[in-house]
Amino acid sequence: MYKAFRWGVRLIMAAIVGVVLVGGLIYFFASRSLPDYDATYKVTGLTAPVEIVRSTEDVPHIFGKDDPDAFFALGLAHAQDRLWQMTLMRRTVQGRLSEVFGQETLKTDELMRRMGLYQAAVDSVSSQDDYTKAALKAYARGVNQWIEIVNEGAMGRGAPEFFLFDSKISYWTPADSLAIMKLMAVQLSNQLQDEVLRARVSLVGKDLVRDIMPDDPQQATAALPDYASLFPTMQKGIQTAENGAPGAFSPFPARGSAGASNAWAAGPDRSAAGGALLANDPHLGLTAPSIWYLARLQLQSGGVIGGTIPGMPLVLSGRNKDLGWGLTTAYVDDQDLHIEEIDPDDPTKYRTPDGWKRFKTKRVIVEVKDAKPVTLTLRWTDNGPVLPGSHFDLATVTPPHSVMSLSWTAFDPQDTTMTGAMDLMRAHSIPQAMDAAKKIVAPAQNITLADKDGVALVTAGKIPLRDRANDTQGRMPNAGWKPENRWKGFLPFKDNPQFVEPKSGIVVNTNNKTVDRPFPYNVSFHWGDTQRIQRLSKLMGEREVHSRDSFISAQLDTVSPAARGLLPLVGANLWYTGDPAPAGTPERMRQRALEMLASWDGEMSEHLPEPLIYAAWMRELQNRLIRDELGPLAKKFDHLEPLFIERVFRDTQGASHWCDIIQSAPKETCSDIARQSLDAALLDLSKKYGPNIESWRWGDAHIAEQDNQVLGKVPGLKWFVNIRQSTSGGDFTLMRGRTKGGDGSDRFANVHAAGYREVLDFADPDSSVFIISTGQSGHPLSRHYDDLSELWRSGEYIPMSLDPALARAAAAGITHLVPKGAAKPGN
Numbered sequence: 001m002y003k004a005f006r007w008g009v010r011l012i013m014a015a016i017v018g019v020v021l022v023g024g025l026i027y028f029f030a031s032r033s034l035p036d037y038d039a040t041y042k043v044t045g046l047t048a049p050v051e052i053v054r055s056t057e058d059v060p061h062i063f064g065k066d067d068p069d070a071f072f073a074l075g076l077a078h079a080q081d082r083l084w085q086m087t088l089m090r091r092t093v094q095g096r097l098s099e100v101f102g103q104e105t106l107k108t109d110e111l112m113r114r115m116g117l118y119q120a121a122v123d124s125v126s127s128q129d130d131y132t133k134a135a136l137k138a139y140a141r142g143v144n145q146w147i148e149i150v151n152e153g154a155m156g157r158g159a160p161e162f163f164l165f166d167s168k169i170s171y172w173t174p175a176d177s178l179a180i181m182k183l184m185a186v187q188l189s190n191q192l193q194d195e196v197l198r199a200r201v202s203l204v205g206k207d208l209v210r211d212i213m214p215d216d217p218q219q220a221t222a223a224l225p226d227y228a229s230l231f232p233t234m235q236k237g238i239q240t241a242e243n244g245a246p247g248a249f250s251p252f253p254a255r256g257s258a259g260a261s262n263a264w265a266a267g268p269d270r271s272a273a274g275g276a277l278l279a280n281d282p283h284l285g286l287t288a289p290s291i292w293y294l295a296r297l298q299l300q301s302g303g304v305i306g307g308t309i310p311g312m313p314l315v316l317s318g319r320n321k322d323l324g325w326g327l328t329t330a331y332v333d334d335q336d337l338h339i340e341e342i343d344p345d346d347p348t349k350y351r352t353p354d355g356w357k358r359f360k361t362k363r364v365i366v367e368v369k370d371a372k373p374v375t376l377t378l379r380w381t382d383n384g385p386v387l388p389g390s391h392f393d394l395a396t397v398t399p400p401h402s403v404m405s406l407s408w409t410a411f412d413p414q415d416t417t418m419t420g421a422m423d424l425m426r427a428h429s430i431p432q433a434m435d436a437a438k439k440i441v442a443p444a445q446n447i448t449l450a451d452k453d454g455v456a457l458v459t460a461g462k463i464p465l466r467d468r469a470n471d472t473q474g475r476m477p478n479a480g481w482k483p484e485n486r487w488k489g490f491l492p493f494k495d496n497p498q499f500v501e502p503k504s505g506i507v508v509n510t511n512n513k514t515v516d517r518p519f520p521y522n523v524s525f526h527w528g529d530t531q532r533i534q535r536l537s538k539l540m541g542e543r544e545v546h547s548r549d550s551f552i553s554a555q556l557d558t559v560s561p562a563a564r565g566l567l568p569l570v571g572a573n574l575w576y577t578g579d580p581a582p583a584g585t586p587e588r589m590r591q592r593a594l595e596m597l598a599s600w601d602g603e604m605s606e607h608l609p610e611p612l613i614y615a616a617w618m619r620e621l622q623n624r625l626i627r628d629e630l631g632p633l634a635k636k637f638d639h640l641e642p643l644f645i646e647r648v649f650r651d652t653q654g655a656s657h658w659c660d661i662i663q664s665a666p667k668e669t670c671s672d673i674a675r676q677s678l679d680a681a682l683l684d685l686s687k688k689y690g691p692n693i694e695s696w697r698w699g700d701a702h703i704a705e706q707d708n709q710v711l712g713k714v715p716g717l718k719w720f721v722n723i724r725q726s727t728s729g730g731d732f733t734l735m736r737g738r739t740k741g742g743d744g745s746d747r748f749a750n751v752h753a754a755g756y757r758e759v760l761d762f763a764d765p766d767s768s769v770f771i772i773s774t775g776q777s778g779h780p781l782s783r784h785y786d787d788l789s790e791l792w793r794s795g796e797y798i799p800m801s802l803d804p805a806l807a808r809a810a811a812a813g814i815t816h817l818v819p820k821g822a823a824k825p826g827n
Contacts, residue, residue, distance in 0.1 A: 031156070031781050032154065032155050032156030033150070033155050033156030033157065033158050033159050033160060033162075033779060034156075034779055034781060034782055035080040035081070035155075036813075036815075037052075037054045037058070037080075037812065037813030037814075037815055038813035038814060038815070039815055039816075040815075040816040040817075040818060041145075041149060041815070041816070041817055041818070042818050042819070042820045043076075043145045043149075043817050043818070043819065043820065044141075044145065044819070044820050045072055045138070045141035045142070045145060046064075046069050046072060046817060046818075046819040047065060047066060047068070047069055047819065048064065048065035048066075048069060048819065049064075049065075049816065049817065049818050049819070050062065050063065050064040050065075050069050050070070050072070050073045050816075050817040051063045051064075051814055051815070051816060051817075052073050052076075052077055052814065052815040052817070053807045053808055053811045053814050054811060054812050054813045054814070054815070055800075055807065055810055055811065055812060056810060056812045057294070057775075057776065057784070057787065057788060057798050058081070058775065058776035058777060058782075058784040058787075058812070059294045059295065059296065059776065059798075059800060060073075060074075060077040060295050060296070061295075061296040061298075061804070061807040062074055062077070062295070062296065062297050062298060063298045063804065064298065066300060067131075067134075067135065067138075067299050067300055068134050068135065068137075068138035069138070070297045070298060070299055071135045071136075071138040071139045071142065071297075071313040072138040072139065072141055072142035072145070072817075073142060073817060074139060074142065074295060074297060074308070074313055075138070075139035075140060075141065075142025075143040075144075075145075075146075075172070075313065076142040076143065076145055076146045076817065077142075077295065077815075078142075078143065078293065078308070078310040078311065079142070079143045079146035079147065079158070079172075079310075080146055081289075081293065081310070081776055081777045081778055081779070081782075081784075082289065082293060082310035082777075082778045083143075083146070083147070083150075083158040083159050083169075083778075084158070084159035084160075084161040084162060084710075084778055085289060085291075085310055085311075085778050086143070086172075086180075086310045086311045087169060088249075088709065088710075089180055089183055089311055090172075090176050090179060090180070090311070092108070092112065092183060092249060092251050093112060093117055093118045093121070093179040093180070093182055093183050093186075093251075094112070094118045094179070095108075095109040095110070095111075095112035095113035095118070095366065096109065096366075096367070097109050097248075097249055098366055098367065098368045098369065098374075099167055099367045099368070099369060100165040100167050100369060101248065101249070101369065102368060102369040102370050102371060103368055103371055104247070104248040105247055105248045105249050106247065106366065106368060106374065107246070107247030107248075107250075107390070107391070108246070108247035108248060108249050108250045108251075109247070109366050110247075110366065110374075110376060110388065111247070111250075111252075111387070111388070111391050113364055113366065113376055113378065114376070114378055114385050114386070114387060114388065115385055115387075115406075115411070116378070116385060116411070117179065117182040117183075117185075117186070117410060117411070118175070118179050118182070119413075120182065120410070120411050120412065120413050120415065121175045121176075121178035121179035121181070121182050121415075122175040122178075123413035123414070124175075124178050124412070124413060124414060124415040124416070124418075125174050125175050125178060127413075127414040127415065127416050127419075128416060128418055128419045129416075129419045129422075131419075131422060132418055132419045132422045133174065135313050135422060136174035136177050136178075136313065136418070137174055138313075139172075139174075139177060139312075139313035140171075140172040140173055140174055140176070140177070143171075143172035144171045144172055146158070147169055147171065147172075157169070159778065159779060160711065160779065160780065160781070161710045161711060164710065176311065177311055177312050177313060177418070178415070178418055180309065180311035180312050181312060181415075181417055181418055181421075182410055182415075182442075183251055184309070184443055185409075185410040185442045185443035186251045186252060186410070187251055187252075187253055187284060187285070188329045188443040188445075189334065189335060189408070189410070189442075189443060190252065190253055190255060190257075191331075191333050191334065191335040191474075191524075191526065192335045192336075192337055192392060192406060192408075193252075193255045193392055194213070194255065194475075194526050195335075195336075195337050195472075195474075195475060195476050195477055196337070196392050196393050196394060196396070196397055196477070197213070197255065197393075197633075197636055198213055198227075198475055198476050199227040199397040199476040199477055200393065200396055200397055200633060200636075201213065201630070201633065202227040202228070202476065203227055203228055203234060203397070204629065204630060204633065205629070207653075208629060208630070210653065211644055211647050211648070211652075211653075211655045211658065212626065212630075212637065212641065212644050213641075213644075214643050214644065214647060215525050215526075216513045216525075216527055216530060227397065227476055227477075230471055230472070230476075230478070230479065231339065231399045231479075233399045233400055234397070234399050246391075249709065252392075253285070254741075255636065256639055256738070257285065257738060257752050260283040260329065260510075260511050260528050260529065260736060260738070260752070261280070261281060261282040261283050261326075261327065261328035261329055261509075261510075261511060261754075262279070262280070262281050262283075262328065262509070262510050262532065262536065262555070262734055262736075262754075263278070263279065263280040263281075263326035263327065263328045263446065263448035263457075263508075263509050264278070264279055264448065264506065264507060264508040264509065264536060264540060264551075264554075265277060265278040265279070265324075265326075265448050265449065265450040265455035265456075265457075265506065265507050266278075266450075266455065266505060266506045266540075266546045266551075267450070267453075267454040267455045267501075267505040267506070268452070268453070268454070269505045270504075270505035270506055270544070270545055270546055271545060271546060271547070271763060272545045272546065272547045273547065273761070273763030273764065274763055275452070275761060275762035275763025275764070276324070276450035276451065276452065276454065276455060276760075276762045277450065277546055277547070277548060277551050277759070277760065277761055277762070278319075278324040278325070278326055278448060278449075278450040278455070278551075278758075278759075278760040279326070279551040279552075279554065279555050279757075279758065279759045279760070280317050280325075280326025280327065280328075280448065280756075280757070280758050281555055281754035281756065281757040281758075282307075282317065282326075282327055282328070282754065282755070282756055283736055283738070283752060283753055283754050283755075284752065284755055285751060285752050286704060286705060286706045286707075286750070286751055286752065286753055286755060286773060287706060287707060287708070287709060287774075288706040288707055288708045288712065288721060288722060288723045288774050288785075288786070289708075289774045289775065289776075289777065289778040289785065290706070290755040290756070290772045290773045290774040291309055291755060292307045292308070292309065292755050292756040292772045292773075293307070293308050293309065293310050293772070293776060294306070294307060294308070294770055294772060294776065294800065295308045295315065296800065296802065296807070297315065298804070299426065301320070301426040301428070302320050302321045302322075302428070302802075303320060303321065303802035303804075304318060304319070304320040304425050304426070304802075305318050305319060305320075305770075305800050305801075305802055306318015306319060306758060306770065306800075307756040307758065307770070307772070312418075313422075314418075314421050314422065314425060315425050316421065317756065317758060318425075318758065318770075319758075319760050319765070319768065320425070320426070320428065320802075321428070321765070321802065322428040322429065322451055322452060323427055323428050323429060323430070323432075323433060323449065323450070323451045324449070324450045324451075324760040324762065324768075325424060325433060325447055325448065325449050325450075326447070326448045326758065327445045327446070327447060327448075328445065328446045328448070328509045328510070328511055329443070329444075329445065329446070329511055329528060330444040330445055330446045330459045330460075330461060330511075330514075330523075331444075331511055331523075331524050331526065331527050331528045332444035332459065332461055332463050332523055332524055333463075333464070333474050333523065333524040333525065333526070334408060334409040334410075334442060334444055334461065334462065334463065334464060335406060335407065335408045336383075336406070336407040336408075336464070336466075336474050336478070336485075336487070337394075337404055337405070337406055337476075337477035337478070338381070338383045338384075338404065338405045338406075338407065338477065338478060338479070338480030338485065338486075339398065339399060339402050339403075339404060339477050339478065339479055339480055340381050340383070340386065340402060340403050340404065340405050340480045340481070341399075341401065341402050341479075341480075341481060342401050342402060342403065343356045344401060348361075350381055350403075350480075350481075351480075351481040352381075352382060352481055353481060353482065353483040353486075357381075357382070359379040359380065359381065359386070360379065360380040360381075361377055361378065361379050361380075362377075362378045363375060363376070363377050363378070364376050364378060379403075380405075381405045381480065382486070383405045383406075383407050383480050383486065384405045384406045384407045384408060384411060385405060385406060385411070386403050386404065386405050387403075387404050387405065387406055389403075389404065397476075397477055398477075404477060405480060407464070407487055408442075409441055409442040409444070409461065409462045409464065409490075410441075410442040410443070412441050412442065412462070415441045415442065416439040416440075416441060417439070417440045417441045417442060417443075417461075419439050420436050420437060420438070420439030420440040420441075420460065421436075421440065422436075423435070423436030423439065424436040424437065424447070428451075429451050429453075430449050430451050430453070430454065430455075430456045430500065433447065433449050433456075433458075434449075434456070434458055434498075434500075437458050437460035437493075438460075438493045440460035440461050441461060441462050442461055442462065443461065444459065444460065444461025444462070444463070445459075445460050445461060446458070446459050446460075446497075446509045446514065447459075447460050448507060448509060450760065450762065451762075452762060453501075454500075454501045454505070455501070455502070455505070455506070455507050456498070456499060456500040456501065456507065457497075457498070457499045457507040457509060457514075458496065458497070458498045458499070458500075459496040459497040459498070459514065459523070460496070461496075462490045462491075463490060463491040463495075463496060463523060464487045464489075464490055464491075465487065465488045465489050465490055465491050465520060466487065466488065466519070466520040467483075467484040467485070467486075467488055467520065468519070468520055469484040470484055470485055470519075470520070471484070471485055472485075473519050473520070473525065474525070475525050475526075491521065495521065497514040497515045497523065499514075506540050508533070508536050508537060508540055509533075510528075510529045510532035510533045510536055510734075511527060511528025511529040511532075512527055512528070512529045512530065512532070512533035513527045513530075530642070530643060531560075531561045531562045531565075531642055531732040532561070532732060532733070532734055532736070534561040535557060535559060535561045535733070535734055536554065536734060539553075539554045539557065539734075540554070547761075548759055548761040548764075548767060548768075548769075551759050552759050552769070552795075552797070554734060555734065555735065555754075555757060555759060556734075556735050556795040557733065557734040557735060558603050558604045558605060558728045558729045558730075558733045558734075558735050559601065559602050559603050559604070559733060559734075560602045560603075560604050560611075560614075560730055560731075560732050560733050561602070561732060562640065562642040562731070562732040563600075563602040563604070563611075563614050563732075564601075564602040565642065565646065566618065566642060566645055566646065566649075567597055567600075567602075567614065569645070569646065569649040569650065570617075570618075570621065570645065570649055570674050571594060571597065571598075571674065572649075572671075573671040573674075574594055574671065574674060574675060574678070575594055575598055576594070576595075576598075578591060584691070586679055586682070586683065589682050589686070589691075589693060590675070590678055590679055590682060592693055593613050593617075593678065593682055593693060594678075596609065596610050596613065596693070596694075597610055597613060597614060600614075604698060604702075604728055604729050604730040604733050605698065605699075605728050606697065606698050606699025606702060606726050606727055606728040607697060607698075607699060607728075608697070608698055609693060609694060609695070609696035609697060609698070610698075611698035611702075611730060612685065612689075612696050612697065612698045612700075612701055612748070613681070613682070613685070613693070613696070615640075615698075615701075615730065615739070615748055616681035616682075616684065616685055616748075617677060617678050617681045618640045618645070619640065619681070619747070620677040620678075620680050620681040620684075621645070621673065621674060621677035621678075622637065622640060622641065622644070622645060623677075624661075624673050624676065624677050624680075625644075625645075625648060625658045625659065625673060626658065628661055628662045628663055629658065629662065635742075635743075638741035638742050638743075638747075639731060639738075639739065639741050640731060640732075642732065648670065649670055656670055659672070659673045661673075688745070697726075698728070698748075699726030699727065699728065700726065701746075701748035701749070702726070702727050702728070702729070702730070702737060702739070702748050702749065702750050703724050703725065703726060703727070703746070703749050703750060704723070704724065704725045704726075704727045704737065704749075704750040704751075704753065704773075704793065705722070705724065705740075705746075705749050705750065705751050706722065706723040706724075706725075706773060706774055706789070707721075707722045707723075708721040708722060708780065711780060717780075720780060721780045721785075723774060723786050723789050725789065725790075725793045726793075727750045727753075727793060729750070729753070735753075735754070735795075736752075736753055736754065737750035737752075737753045738750070738751060738752035738753065739751070753773070754773070755772060755773040755774075756770075756771070756772050756773075757770065757771050757792075757797065758770045759797070765801075765802065766799065766801040766802075766803060766806070767799065768799070768800065768801075769797030769798065769799055769800075770797060770798060770799075770800050771788060771791055771792050771796065771797045771798060772788055772792065773788070773789060773792045774786050774788060774789050774792075775787045775788050775789065776788070
């Protein structure tokens with residue numbers, strides 16, 4: 001017995017030692033890829049020595065002799081901290097994820113190959129101006145120089161993720177940077193998804209579209225035909241999708257998550273200190289690391305500082321000495337789906353205004369890890385690439401003997417967006433910035449500007465010009481063979497929405513409607529916001545002058561205008577009604593919840609129970625209103641649609657009919673549904689958070705999920721690399737935190753928010769502040785992996801200055817890049 005015990009102890013000790021040794025080896029190899037920020041490297045591709053001065057927050061301040069050298073150093077710095085992220089994004093656009101991830105990403109690769117965005121990026125290189133070409137080449141040399149340094153120094157392949165895959169790291173090219181810009185267009189556009197959903201709802205009932213997917217109420221719109229009348233062979237009713245889910249690592253956002261941002265600016269006359277102010281917080285999906293990366297470049301035109309995206313040699317949102325700029329998604333309707341009828345006698349041809357025409361085709365091979373390669377036959381029509389019916393639920397709205405093609409400005413093979421962005425970064429006045437905006441094609445962005453004289457807002461990006469006789473006005477798929485359904489070119493830039501030196505001295509944008517013009521000059525029927533703009537307009541208008549602090553306060557505002565508008569409507573007949581109920585009963589819980597909501601001001605604070613009650617109530621309410629009419633389609637509306645709820649409870653155009661459950665004998669009223677929904681929501685919440693309603697907290701449900709896309713899925717590791725934080729805000733607050741939606745227990749998790757924030761003050765430029773949601777490094781073992789996340793969560797910022805002396809005084813490390821053959825610094 002003793003002998004067995006002794007051997008048992010030995011085996012346990014051996015196992016522990018083995019685990020420690022394996023863990024030590026893993027740590028050793030993983031830590032090899034941690035860069036030394038206080039080192040000197042002899043490199044090729046520089047004309048003179050360059051310094052990369054790292055602040056205590058790991059923000060690189062780059063000082064070089066000329067602009068190509070500065071872009072070289074930015075490429076190297078990006079690769080030091082985010083090489084895996086850059087590689088993953090590039091593979092996504094190329095449609096080459098399956099080479100490392102296997103069949104789980106095959107669907108994503110198939111879609112990217114069919115769209116051909118990477119080829120469009122390759123074709124666009126020659127369209128850039130000489131300055132941009134030089135910048136792209138220098139940036140690529142910098143990235144590749146770091147890859148060589150990693151290989152020569154056996155520095156852990158550059159990032160821990162690379163140890164999980166045996167594929168070679170390809171060198172960076174100028175086209176790769178343009179491809180990352182195309183990827184941004186993917187993440188900021190989903191008009192096609194709304195086209196499909198609008199058509200699917202129309203097949204159930206034409207008037208249902210008017211209610212559940214209304215146009216902005218400020219805009220009068222002529223009625224559309226129902227989808228079935230356009231394509232009589234389409235079967236009416238609910239069309240179920242087969243395999244409509246996106247592939248793994250799909251860059252295409254869920255409906256309602258195609259970019260959302262806030263930007264506003266106040267001119268000197270509206271500033272307490274006499275200098276222009278600008279705030280910007282672009283919203284994208286949360287990840288660890290963040291897609292954003294802070295940096296400063298010293299160019300020949302002067303210093304520029306702000307937010308970059310690794311993979312591109314740009315400061316996308318930020319400032320230089322004289323000009324500040326911020327970006328918001330413009331929601332330009334720059335995508336159109338077309339039904340392409342196939343020749344019944346020859347499936348290689350499709351119908352055009354001039355008769356049958358042969359598809360343009362190309363065969364490509366997709367390599368798949370641990371599986372046979374897959375051969376795809378790509379097809380194009382005059383309207384654009386043909387997309388498979390298994391994506392975006394296209395099969396549900398595609399008539400028999402037809403396929404669907406897509407027109408999109410991002411397919412432009414002569415896209416000069418990178419040149420325009422380069423010019424914007426070096427502009428020093430609003431007129432110069434407006435000239436730069438003319439060159440931007442896709443993604444379409446609203447650019448908010450501020451200089452010493454004033455403020456402006458301009459929509460940059462090509463806006464398709466449609467025929468007045470277009471069957472669907474771009475809101476549903478149309479017949480691709482009709483000439484009136486094809487694009488007629490693009491609006492001239494002078495017709496893009498522009499607001500320069502407004503009398504109010506303030507410009508604002510929250511993805512809201514910017515112009516009220518009739519079709520086909522209307523820019524879009526679908527805008528990204530109808531709620532946040534109400535709150536921001538109020539905050540900007542209630543003060544005669546603003547300051548940096550008032551802009552910060554607005555950026556962090558968590559009051560929901562949707563909650564303030566909907567609760568009085570939905571609860572109109574419920575407040576303070578019913579006989580007193582004993583404690584512990586559902587009736588008493590409902591009465592207590594209504595009492596709390598009646599005195600709540602709509603602030604979506606993580607510390608309060610009211611936001612959780614409100615969110616759960618509205619979710620349950622909307623689901624009960626739509627599930628009998630829409631059936632399985634109801635799952636597509638898994639986020640609150642405030643305009644829909646408002647139409648129903650105001651009985652706009654008879655919309656209160658949604659309150660009556662069709663399949664039940666009694667005729668339910670809207671008050672009945674509101675009460676039943678609240679009871680159901682409270683029951684669900686009590687099961688998860690306990691019976692004490694006062695102890696519930698919005699922050700327990702609204703957890704910011706910032707996941708490492710690869711390591712975050714590895715058992716055990718996910719607890720160390722995924723960042724989880726309780727957060728305030730919600731779907732419709734200025735400090736936006738869009739919820740996950742769906743039916744899961746984490747349906748209220750925060751998954752789409754402002755990963756980058758800036759507030760610029762030109763009265764005291766060095767007091768301008770910035771923050772990103774994680775940290776600068778993408779390496780989980782780096783102290784800079786998540787060191788900014790707590791500041792971000794709590795609404796704090798870091799200062800970043802263009803003063804070289806301040807940068808060097810606070811340096812946590814200085815990387816010296818020396819051309820090979822030159823003496824090291826100090827020699």
